[in-house]
Amino acid sequence: MKNTTYNSFEEINTALKTLSLKRQIALEELKYTKNSLKEDLAPYQWANTALNAAKKYGVLYLIKRLFT
Numbered sequence: 001m002k003n004t005t006y007n008s009f010e011e012i013n014t015a016l017k018t019l020s021l022k023r024q025i026a027l028e029e030l031k032y033t034k035n036s037l038k039e040d041l042a043p044y045q046w047a048n049t050a051l052n053a054a055k056k057y058g059v060l061y062l063i064k065r066l067f068t
Contacts, residue, residue: 006012039045 004015
């Protein structure tokens, strides 16, 4: 933590306002991360991932069968 010397109450109020805004931004980022994680872990996403893997495996299997 840095030590800052303030010369007026206006500088102190500006610093406090800046810290308050940074805190609000950090809280909003946490909310976004929480919602994003919740969506990524939803069963729909797991099913979608499984279907994509099955499609890739199926295409590779068909190509293998055609050339062997």
